[in-house]
Amino acid sequence: MSADIQPATAAPTLLSVRDLHVTYPTDAGPLEAVRGVDLELGARETLGLAGESGCGKSSLATALLRLLPRGAKVTGEVLLEGEDVLGMKPGRLRAVRWTGMAIVFQGALHSLNPVQRVGDQIAEAIVLHAKGKGPRAATRVGELLELVGMPARRARDYPHQLSGGQRQRVLIALALACDPKLLVADEPTTALDVMVQAQILRLLEDLKEQFGLTTLFITHDLSTLAAACQRIAVMYAGRIVEEGPAHAVFDAPAHPYTRALAAAFPIIGDPAFRHNPSGLAGDPPDPRALPSGCPFHPRCPVMHEECPRVDVELWPAGEGRRAACVEVRA
Amino acid sequence: MSAVAAPSAKRIAWLRRRRAAAAAWSDFRHDRAGMIGLVILILFVAMALAAPLIVPESELRAINALDNPVWASPSEFSPMGTDSLGRSVWAQFVWGARISLLVGLAATVMAMLIGTVVGVAAGFYGGRVGGVLMRITEWFLVIPFLPLAIALAAVLGPSLTNIIFVIGITSWPSTARLVRAQVLTLKERLYVDRSRALGASDAHLMGRHIMPNISGLILANTTLTVPIAILSETTLSFLGLGDPTSTSWGKMLEDSFQQGALTEQAWWYYVPPGLGVLFVVLAFTLVGHALEGILDPRLRNAPTE
């Protein structure tokens, strides 16, 4: 078992994840997307989670509120403010959703209900969690929209009438509707162009400050995390392979995969970057056919002879840092 | 065995095709519904083909049935009783299968040929030609099938070829639409452009690139069109527009209705042909869906959950 690391701050732990496993049933057998992840988030902290598509980060995010599709299995422990989420009764779970923790989804076209006005979709959450009804809800919707930099009258619009950036703002406003303590942002800037990305990131920063939010920021783009987070965790093949203070991880990565992610220079507007943010040859491993030993070894530029045989774990790699690489152990 | 020299492109292509067929057959085997459908189909087709061996054709003629009891139930006259003229229902059922299946298949083949030609042409050439072709196709789709078939059949006169023609000429539009859509997506693919840049002729492109890639779609669609053709033949025959000289399941239903089998409660006359149609149509549909799942490139990548 890996050594316990004390959070860098003395703030109370808001989210505690222990040995999380997520398995999907498929026609070709069970697929383990998350293979034992530990995380901790203290109040007002921002933790960044980086990794390419298929590493399990989105499964992790949806698992936290038990939003996985029917048939998927989640094991382990998820404590939100000390309360066990995985064992909650359905009624309690529904109450905690959006009020305890809310998710900012990626603003793709169908992330919002296409046949419902965006204002109504925000109001639905407000009314559901008894934060207001009727006119009061409408006023609150207006306030939330202005908070994210949109005119209140846009509440009457349908999702297809908004640009990508505006949709993202609506999703952020929606996420804040019930004053959640924990915000999970799952690729909030991925579908946007660079200028808008910067605006959204700045918006999120301001809101975090204003409301003292605790945030889990998930993305494939390591560089955005470096500025926005206090700590960063890097995921590969369903496990965390490195974690530590943001600047340390970004400036001096301990794991070769993180090094690749940090060194990649995306061509502006290049959609291929999203699918291969590390610039490394090859693809992430198929979860049903993982390489032996360290799952990264087939793509690793500095692979050692022992790597296919060693069961890597998160070993200490400096002050408040851990990495799952044999080089760290040496 | 052994090829010392590197295998030719042709051999590689053939091997790949064989492997794809083997994979498809194994997929098909595992699709239980598809297998059940296939078994049912084989049984009925075998029965239809072996009709002369099962029941002599002479039993269909009323003149040979003069000694038979009329409206005899299956227990009185096995295996399926008789009609108001004393003719053996079993004989009609077995021989009727031939016509029902024949018309269904022939009409479908006709519809497929026309539909594929129109669809490929409309998709490949686009522009004016494509536009006109699609207009015609859309128009056919708007006209309700039964009135059109009735009108055509009434004017052309009842005969076997006419009924095949009528069903074929009214069924091709949906295939054309499907094929055109697929051709359009294929046209966008890089290799067609590259081939054209290398100077390939239209015929080459259509033959080598387009056709092989839509053949799976066409096969699946064909299998799903046959049931429609069979149901159409059944309805048209019931209405009196079928071939008066032969018997089909639809004709059996017409005869049973006209002869008053309903009031005579002679269920053995109208239940079997309907069941025959039901099972054959169901079988073709199951097989067709199974094939679609395997061959249709659009459905290939659908997520399982």
Added chain:
Amino acid sequence: MSPRYVIGKLGGSLATLLFVVVFNFFLFRIVATDPVANLFRGRNLTESQRDELVHEFGLDGSLLHQFWAYVQQTASLNLGRSYSTNETVVSEILDAAPATIWLVGVSTILSAVIGVALGIAAGWRRRSKTDYAATTFTMTTYSMPDFWLGMLLLSLFAVTLGWFPVGGLQDPTSTATGPALWADQAYHMFLPALTLTLAYLGEYTLVMRSSLLDTMREDFLVLARAKGLRDVVVRNRHAVPNALLPVVTLAAINFGFVLSGAIAVEAIFSWPGLGLATYDAINGPDLPMLQGLFLVFSASVIVFNLLADLLYAWLDPRVREA
């Protein structure tokens, strides 16, 4: 929905309708080399009878002349006279229409409502027992000839059990009027309506199920659940409205088609509507009736396709507020 959109669709429909009229003319005149002989095969016509018929059908004179006469007549709603009853085709059609509209209308609504409900139940719990049962049931009813199902129902419930009448619109011996009459007619309509409903609900079930499965893949449903909504609410308030859009169009289009699809069923139940009229006209063959009925059936499909387009545009905000 801009006026331009509506006018565009309207124009398209009119063009199609015009094409049908032209086609109608040429079908009955051109396809047969000698229309009179072909249509009256099996009947011995004297020379004068022949000439009279030729003149009556406007078959003397040049083709263009005939065509123009035909267009003029159709435009003034003169569709000729029925050969068998000698009443005008228009009056025969108007007499028969209400019975069919009632039968088909009620059946379409019932099959749509029941079919959609089944489709939702099947799709939301994919691969469950409910799903397999619903899918099997609908595939079976969809694979049988609709009139054969009618024969089965008729023989079981009317002939054997005697619970329902064997055919017709109403009891010919009764002198009831008003509500009592309507009740009697509804009683007579029960079996044919049941037949059509069962025969057509399969399509709605399959389409709704498939549409719902497509919708269930969308991200906004995860969002809806994440907000804390109950499963039923997510299904009914978010999934179903999106999945329902294609089904609504289907229902509208279907009504146009079912109008002509009830021909065989009406024949089985002797239901005095447009279907039975067609059945009788075939056995004539009653050319003017067939021509008139073909026009009516085609026109109804065109009209309902237009309504379906407009309905969809109105319901889907993506098209409405484009």
